[in-house]
């Protein structure tokens with residue numbers, strides 16, 4: 001049959017929104033003529049979910065004619081696997097989509113010499129028997145998928161990506177088309193996009209090679225690493241490795257007088273625990289002193305790791321360890337730092353006030369008892385006595401800074417990450433912490449305050465002090481001046 005190119009056509013205006021373009025290509029009531037480059041780039045990706053190719057024909061002159069049927073046409077009946085020899089109880093519950101719901105068809109011409117595309121209704125085909133929204137529920141258009149892919153690369157959570165896309169798409173005039181976008185689809189697309197990017201973080205060749213990969217990666221990044229294992233009486237062994245950057249060990253040595261210690265799980269698929277030592281420098285910045293991974297959290301493993309860190313950092317002489325209520329850590333510390341009994345400096349364990357209070361408060365229901373216990377704790381605890389006599393300990397009463405370090409780390413990790421993935425993430429957060437504390441130290445000496453309403457000669461005097469003091473002094477100066 002000889003087919004002709006239709007003659008009665010309209011050219012849509014150029015300033016249509018994507019949603020308007022979609023509705024023109026959904027219900028094709030008259031023939032449309034669109035520049036080929038616009039059609040392929042800006043029109044078709046918007047409706048790729050609505051239409052599926054029915055047939056295609058290339059003419060001698062290079063023109064291409066394709067017929068598309070509505071996705072709801074689905075002329076083949078879904079297989080129910082009834083002929084296969086699978087017992088009924090072993091069959092998966094699946095969904096099938098009924099066929100022949102809609103018979104809408106369009107014909108599209110790519111007219112190569114004219115560089116235009118013509119879209120027309122196919123031989124008196126019927127209207128859609130459903131709305132555009134229902135087509136969008138069935139499948140996403142390429143345009144929507146592209147939007148999701150662009151956002152997914154940025155690696156935030158699927159719900160956040162979904163809401164960002166909905167907001168962004170409505171600005172693009174694509175709001176109607178993404179209204180049916182589901183979080184689960186976003187999660188799937190994200191996995192497709194991010195999966196290959198994160199291959200180096202997963203390590204699928206077993207724990208042994210994961211460990212050796214992680215160790216060599218850390219060494220390559222300048223960290224000191226030491227593998228160790230501890231055998232227990234039960235013939236079980238616990239494995240682990242200690243790692244620290246020389247800059248971190250330097251901080252531990254200089255500021256480790258008070259050391260925070262805490263562990264976190266869920267940073268890798270083996271659920272090896274990550275322990276971190278955290279110290280505060282003279283400028284008030286918290287930073288990492290050392291890390292260690294252990295396959296199992298027990299007193300001997302913790303103590304062994306601390307001994308290794310101590311051997312790498314001989315001048316580190318902690319007077320106080322601050323930790324949340326972990327008996328394992330406390331015992332491990334006592335073993336690694338026996339104190340006066342071994343002819344060394346005494347080392348005390350202080351428990352995090354926040355954690356202690358939390359536990360107490362959950363166990364004591366009677367208010368009067370709570371108050372009494374509370375008062376008793378603040379009066380009698382030896383560690384708290386020490387705290388009342390030390391300006392630094394008065395300021396540092398909880399492991400919260402270290403907890404927020406671990407939380408920052410966990411925002412980067414996923415269940416699929418191996419130890420190598422955790423190592424990558426730890427190095428990233430470590431670098432950030434180090435540079436933050438360097439900035440604070442730099443500001444401490446070089447930053448100059450400017451304050452409106454304080455005389456210049458006073459400000460110049462104030463500039464002779466470190467930055468944090470300048471701030472206090474300016475407030476004082478302002479208070480004095482407002483009184484004059």
Ligand SMILES: [Zn+2]
Pocket residue numbers: 070071072073102103104127128129130
């Ligand atoms: Zn249809």
